[in-house]
Amino acid sequence: MPEVVIAGTGLIPAGEHWELSLRSQATRALLAAKKDAGGLEPQALYIGNFLASTVSHQSNLGALLTDWSNHRGIEGFTVEAAEASGGGAFRMGYLAVASGLVDVAAVVGVEKVTDVVGPGLENAIAEGMDYDFEAAQGLTLAGQAALVMRRYMHTYRVPRQVFAGFPVLAHENAVGNPHAMFRRPISLKAYEEAAMVCDPLGLFDMAPYADGAAAVILTRPELARATAGRALVRVSGSAVVIDTLALHDRPDPLAFDAARISVQRACRQAGITPQDVDFFELTDSFSIYAALSLEAAGFAPLGKGWELLQDGTLRRDGKLPIQTMGGFKARGNPLGASGVYQIVEAARQLRGEAGACQVAGAKRALVQNLAGPASTAVTHVLERWEPKG
Amino acid sequence: MMANRVMKPARAVGIVGYGAYVPRYRLPAKYISRLWEGSESGGPVKEKAVAGLDEDVVTMSIEAARNALARGQIHAEVLRAVWVGSESHPYAVKPSSTIVAEAIGAGPSIQAGDWQFACKAGTEALVAAIGLVGSGMADYAMAIGMDTAQGRPGDQLEYTAASGGAAYILGPAEHSLAVIQGSYSFVTDTPDFWRRAGQRYPEHGQRFTGEPAYFRHITEAARALMEEMGTTAADYRYAVFHQPNTKFPQRAGQLLGFQEEQLRPGLLSPVIGNTYAGAALIGLTAVLDVAQPGDRVLVVSFGSGAGSDAFDIAVTAALPEKRDLAPRTADYIARRTEIDYATYARFRGKLAE
Amino acid sequence: MEVPRHWRIRQQRYSLVGEVCPHCEAKIFPPRDVCPECGGEAKTRFDFSGRGEVFSFAVMHDAPAGYEKTTPYTVALVKLEEGPVVTAQLTDLGEQPVEIGMPVEMVTRKIREDEEERGVILYGYKFRPVLK
Numbered sequence: 001m002p003e004v005v006i007a008g009t010g011l012i013p014a015g016e017h018w019e020l021s022l023r024s025q026a027t028r029a030l031l032a033a034k035k036d037a038g039g040l041e042p043q044a045l046y047i048g049n050f051l052a053s054t055v056s057h058q059s060n061l062g063a064l065l066t067d068w069s070n071h072r073g074i075e076g077f078t079v080e081a082a083e084a085s086g087g088g089a090f091r092m093g094y095l096a097v098a099s100g101l102v103d104v105a106a107v108v109g110v111e112k113v114t115d116v117v118g119p120g121l122e123n124a125i126a127e128g129m130d131y132d133f134e135a136a137q138g139l140t141l142a143g144q145a146a147l148v149m150r151r152y153m154h155t156y157r158v159p160r161q162v163f164a165g166f167p168v169l170a171h172e173n174a175v176g177n178p179h180a181m182f183r184r185p186i187s188l189k190a191y192e193e194a195a196m197v198c199d200p201l202g203l204f205d206m207a208p209y210a211d212g213a214a215a216v217i218l219t220r221p222e223l224a225r226a227t228a229g230r231a232l233v234r235v236s237g238s239a240v241v242i243d244t245l246a247l248h249d250r251p252d253p254l255a256f257d258a259a260r261i262s263v264q265r266a267c268r269q270a271g272i273t274p275q276d277v278d279f280f281e282l283t284d285s286f287s288i289y290a291a292l293s294l295e296a297a298g299f300a301p302l303g304k305g306w307e308l309l310q311d312g313t314l315r316r317d318g319k320l321p322i323q324t325m326g327g328f329k330a331r332g333n334p335l336g337a338s339g340v341y342q343i344v345e346a347a348r349q350l351r352g353e354a355g356a357c358q359v360a361g362a363k364r365a366l367v368q369n370l371a372g373p374a375s376t377a378v379t380h381v382l383e384r385w386e387p388k389g
Numbered sequence: 390m391m392a393n394r395v396m397k398p399a400r401a402v403g404i405v406g407y408g409a410y411v412p413r414y415r416l417p418a419k420y421i422s423r424l425w426e427g428s429e430s431g432g433p434v435k436e437k438a439v440a441g442l443d444e445d446v447v448t449m450s451i452e453a454a455r456n457a458l459a460r461g462q463i464h465a466e467v468l469r470a471v472w473v474g475s476e477s478h479p480y481a482v483k484p485s486s487t488i489v490a491e492a493i494g495a496g497p498s499i500q501a502g503d504w505q506f507a508c509k510a511g512t513e514a515l516v517a518a519i520g521l522v523g524s525g526m527a528d529y530a531m532a533i534g535m536d537t538a539q540g541r542p543g544d545q546l547e548y549t550a551a552s553g554g555a556a557y558i559l560g561p562a563e564h565s566l567a568v569i570q571g572s573y574s575f576v577t578d579t580p581d582f583w584r585r586a587g588q589r590y591p592e593h594g595q596r597f598t599g600e601p602a603y604f605r606h607i608t609e610a611a612r613a614l615m616e617e618m619g620t621t622a623a624d625y626r627y628a629v630f631h632q633p634n635t636k637f638p639q640r641a642g643q644l645l646g647f648q649e650e651q652l653r654p655g656l657l658s659p660v661i662g663n664t665y666a667g668a669a670l671i672g673l674t675a676v677l678d679v680a681q682p683g684d685r686v687l688v689v690s691f692g693s694g695a696g697s698d699a700f701d702i703a704v705t706a707a708l709p710e711k712r713d714l715a716p717r718t719a720d721y722i723a724r725r726t727e728i729d730y731a732t733y734a735r736f737r738g739k740l741a742e
Numbered sequence: 743m744e745v746p747r748h749w750r751i752r753q754q755r756y757s758l759v760g761e762v763c764p765h766c767e768a769k770i771f772p773p774r775d776v777c778p779e780c781g782g783e784a785k786t787r788f789d790f791s792g793r794g795e796v797f798s799f800a801v802m803h804d805a806p807a808g809y810e811k812t813t814p815y816t817v818a819l820v821k822l823e824e825g826p827v828v829t830a831q832l833t834d835l836g837e838q839p840v841e842i843g844m845p846v847e848m849v850t851r852k853i854r855e856d857e858e859e860r861g862v863i864l865y866g867y868k869f870r871p872v873l874k
Contacts, residue, residue, distance in 0.1 A: 119807035126806050132751060133772050134829045136866070137853060138802060138809040139817045146800030147819055147829075154798070154842045199801035248819050248827040249778065253798070413834050442812045443833055443851035447865065451756075451850045479863055488865060492756035492850050494789070716874045724873065726836035 004097045005232040005385050007104075007217045007224035008037025009344040013179040014212035014332030016114050022056050026110035027069045029213035033106065037217035037224065042106035044096055045069075045076035048089030049109070050336030052078075054124040055116045065108065075102075082128030083141075083285060085109065086214070086339025087240075087369030087378030093218045094238050094380075103223060108215040109340030121209065125335070128372055130246040141372060144247055145286035146201035148373050152254055152288055153200065156303035160200045163287035164191040165309030167204040167329050170284060173316060174326025176356025181210055181332030205287040207327070212334030214341040221385060231351040236364075237270030237381030239263075245375050258377035259296035259370060266366075270381035274298050277381070278362040279321040279349065281342040283370040285328045293368060294322075316359055324349060325357045339369030339378060350384045395571040395617035396516070398523020403565020403705065405463065405529065406558040408456020409674040410449045411661055411721035414439040416733045418548050424730050425543045432548030433634035437662025439728060440537045440552035442736055445479045450535045451492045453556035456715035457531065458493060460566070461558045465493045468558070469527030470500035470518060474510025474666045475554075476584070476591075477537045478503050489533070500530075504666075507582060508631055509692025510534060511554065511666040516698055518559040519569055529560045536665035541590035542739060549634055549658070553721075554667020555674045566708040567677065567686070569700060573614040575606055576696030583694065593693075599637075602695045607631065607641045610697035611689045615645075618701050622646035626684040629655035629672035631691035633663045641689075654679050655686075660722055666692075673702075675718040682706040748864055755866035756850050760826070762788035769824040792848030794822040794869065799832065799840050808854040820846055820869050834870040845872045 010032025012025055020028075026047070034040065045066050053059045062076035081088040086109030096102035113121055126135035129144060139147075153160060167186060174180035186204065194203035224232050243258035244250050250257075267274055274280075274297050282297075284290035291305035299320060300308050312318045325331055325345045328338055346365040348354045354362075362384075369378040416439050418432035440449065450473050458465055471490040478485045486501040500521070504510040511534015518530035535554030540546030562568045581602035584591035594602070607630055615621065622628070628647045630638035635658055642652045655672035657664075664671055669690035676686055686702040734740055751772070753759040760771035765782035769790070777784040799818035802809075809815070816832040818840070832840060833851055846869035854864040 119805060119810055122804060122806035123808070130829075132747070135806070136748075136755075136864070137817060137829050137831055138805060138812075138815060139829055140802065140804065140806055142804070143800045143802050143817050147798045147817070150800060150842070151798040151819075195803075196801070197804060199803075201800065244778075246829065248829045253819070413836060441834060441851075443831075443853070443868065445852060445863070447863075448849070448851050488756075491752055492865070494757065720874050724834075724836075 001098050002100055002220045004094050004218055004235045005221045005224050006235070006347045007040055007219050007232060008033045008035070009216050009347050010036055011179055011214035011341060011344050012212060014210040014334050014341065015181045017211040018114060020211065022052060022058060022110060022112040023064055023068045025112065025211060025213035026065045026108050029110070029215040030069050030106060030108045033215035033217050040104050040217050040219060040223065042071065042104045042217065043074050044102045044105045045071060045074060046089040046092040046105060046107045047076065047078045047110065048086035048107070048336050048340055049078050049111060050080060050082050050085045050128065051111060051113065051124050054127065055121065056112050081376045082371035083335050084339055084369045084371035084376040084378050085336030086341070088339070090216065090340060090343050090380065091238055091240055091378055094235050097218045097220065104217060104219040106215060106217055107340060108213060109337030110213040111334040111337040112211055113209045113335065114211050125209070134246055142201055142206055142286070143198045144372060145288055146198035147247060148253055149205070149288040150200055155254060158306070161192065162306040163205055163291060164188050165306065166284055166287040166290045167191060169309065169314060170323045170327040170329035173323050173357060174330030177325040177331060180326040180330050181208060182330045201286065207285045207329045207333035210332030210334045212332060212337045212341065214337055214344045216340065216343055216347065232385035233347040233350045234383045234385040235380060236383045237266035239265035239269070240376065240378050241265065243375050247373050253373065254292060254302070256292045256296035256374040259293055259368060259374040262377040262379035263297045263366065263368065266379040266381050272364070272381065274366060277364050277366040279324055279359050279365055281324065281346050281365060281367040282322055283328065283368060284323055285333055289370060289373065290322070293370070296374070297366070321359050324359055325354065342367050342369055343380065346382050350382060394613055395573050397571050398519055400523050400525055401562035401568060402519045402523045402559055403562040403568040404557055405560035405565050406457040406461025407555060407674050407677055408453040408460060408715050409555045409671050409718040409721055410453040410456070411438045411553040412440045412444055412449065413724055413726050414441060414728045414736065415725050416728055416730070420730045421548050433636065434549050434662050435659050437549060437551035438553050438664070439733055439736055444537070444552070446473065446475045446477050446535045446537055447479055447485045447488045449552065449554060450485065450489045450533045450556065453533060453535065453554060454489055454493045454531060457556040457558050459715040460711045462714065463529060463558070465495040467529050468495040468499060468531050470521055470530035471495050472500070472502055472504055472514035472517060472531065473533045473535060474504035474506070474514040475536050476505065476507055476510065476665055477539065506696065507693040508665045508668060509690040509696055509698055511670045512690035512698040515557060516572055516574065519572065522559045522561070529558055532557050532559065534666040534670040536667050538663065538665040539590060539737060544590070546591070546593065549663040551662025551664050553661055553664035553671055555670040557670065566705055566711050568703045568705060570703055571614060571618055572698060572700045573610055573617065574696060574698045575610040575613065579695035581693045581695055598693065602693060603633070603637055603691050604641060604644065606695050606697040607689050607691050608644050610699040611645050611687065614699040614701060620701070624685055625651060625687045627651055627655055627676045627680065628687040629669055629676060630689050631669045632656060632658035632672060633668070635659045657722070671718060677708065678712055678717040678719065680704045680708060682708060745862055758790035758792055758848055758867055760788050760790055762786050769826060771822065771826040771828060790822055790824055794820045794846055796840060796842055796844045796846060797821045797827055798842060808856060811855065816840060818869065831868045832870065833868040838871055846870060847872050
């Protein structure tokens, strides 16, 4: 199987892009990635997107974005896995190049949430859950996370304040990230005083939904080296695992089985254990999910994920940095694009180009993109590519 | 006059199961008088029951029907009719009864329909159910009277227009907890209260609703039935009259020779208000909750427009073992959360016009 | 509102009609084509009792469209006594505080209504503190 490397990355800041359309956002990120890859021409475009058909009334993004980015004549279509769409599209690009059938694949994650505001957006996002048996009961994605959070607090007898460290760390890490939505630190007091979104889930327990687009160019190392002229990042492990769609169908809603198994599979493929990574880009769409992701990956025992916040382990200079450029919480959560943002951020860390956010000496990353409470879990191991021999 | 005024079915019919429903919320009359009269003098009832935001005639009927099935100890599949009488059906066109039937597991080989006759829509359905079972066309039929009645803000009706009602399963007398010994109806064209199609709130004839409407129809129906049955007020352990307020049923009882204690167990309007199509029927559930075998009950409904249905009912030995198979009327009345006028206005959709 | 999709599952919504697996006896809600326990084909009707207890709950302040009328409302995971867990709103709470483990019973209520009161009314299961 050929090696697959990331030859170029591109993105636009996550945020509220009132003036930018879905197609412009995606095109800008894609062209930036292509330029970063030295102009490599993709033969395929895989798009990660969750909401376009509802929020922007636009399907067939493969045709739209291939056309608008001036790549008519190549292959292109959408991969949809709710908030894991970006990770899913990246997996698709990886499979295409690894198969040997595609030499150069472009992956773009794009989300346009601000075309609709208010309850209509909540409805659209709720479609990522079981519509007949969760959304129809008036549940939202945040409500679902609150159900998990309440159960966690009950089972492990902890107050909601134990989750405060996740948003605090995310905001601290985002200060040096020019494409983050929020670049201001927040205090523990602010966390405690913030309004409830879905009690017990407060405003800072939830990453803000945002517009955004991020893209990468995937290819084989020998093709990349000719044009890129910079460090490459190898995809050494890739896994997608599915759990029940509805939270209520899980024997244990705190288990995050899909997250756990996808880490195992991706690490096995990469020939490493999770402890061998230099940092972990996890899904902190909700602070409770950050804690459960740490536990599922094996970094902490069940019920103890939040304790890693206490000794500095998760800080940028700690043993296992997370949310290194602000995570979903402070960079913003462009839903179906978030998985590609994670990949771009990890790649820039591994290339040593993360600027003020740089994790010193980062060589290997674990990147995990979840949909909802790990109904879909997409996990990748990325490594700084070194020529063989 | 006809020779046989009282209606008796070919086959003896009785009540096989019954169930009440009263929503949780109560609006005290003093909050209404404070708003519209500038005093906490209250009104014609102490307080009234108010449906919650997620309740309507359909949901309330479903719960009462489930209670009736529980007491009847029969499966809904044996019902041959599900009829809902109300003046507040959630749809103008589309039966409440099909939703109720589907939810309780009745049908599809059933009669289903919604009855409309102001406050006597429920007893009208009851008479029809007696007829259906009494003719042998069905073994079991369900009749429901249920309302989420509305009065225009500031109207006198606002003190009393309440939410609640009851469901009855009619079946063969030998399987019943109370036998219907006879019924009689008295109806004239008397426009004392009405709501035109498409209008949200009803209009009424003020004092015209009293003598020529309520009192005339109730007393005519009751007297004719008692005359035919050869009874006097003293023969009944309990009596239930349609209860638009506290005073009217008390006065009707006096006119017909009943004592206060005969009325007391079935007189719920002081604490739940006027539940319209549910009012006489939920009065009867409260009586059945306490009655003993052999007790005789007179029930007389009244519906504006106008008419009364009167029933002579005798409790059988089966009642005592049935009544605790579902919540009693008093259990619902005791489940009480007081609300203020603002909450009431929100619950009843009076905020956005 | 999409009428057929809600009509299709009305019995499940109105009264928790589920299935019992003819192969392994697992009680299943909502009905599935395949038993989640044993993988066998499942289509034998089973009527759930509607009794259960609160497994977790959240108070919704930002409601999706069609649910704004009743905010704030409580959504819970309810563990039915027959085994399955369902997502449903809690209703008729009054001033009663909700707790994990609280016994609840199923009632049929309005679960969604469009703002203009033109579309069909969606009825379905909710749960309330046990009345009696």
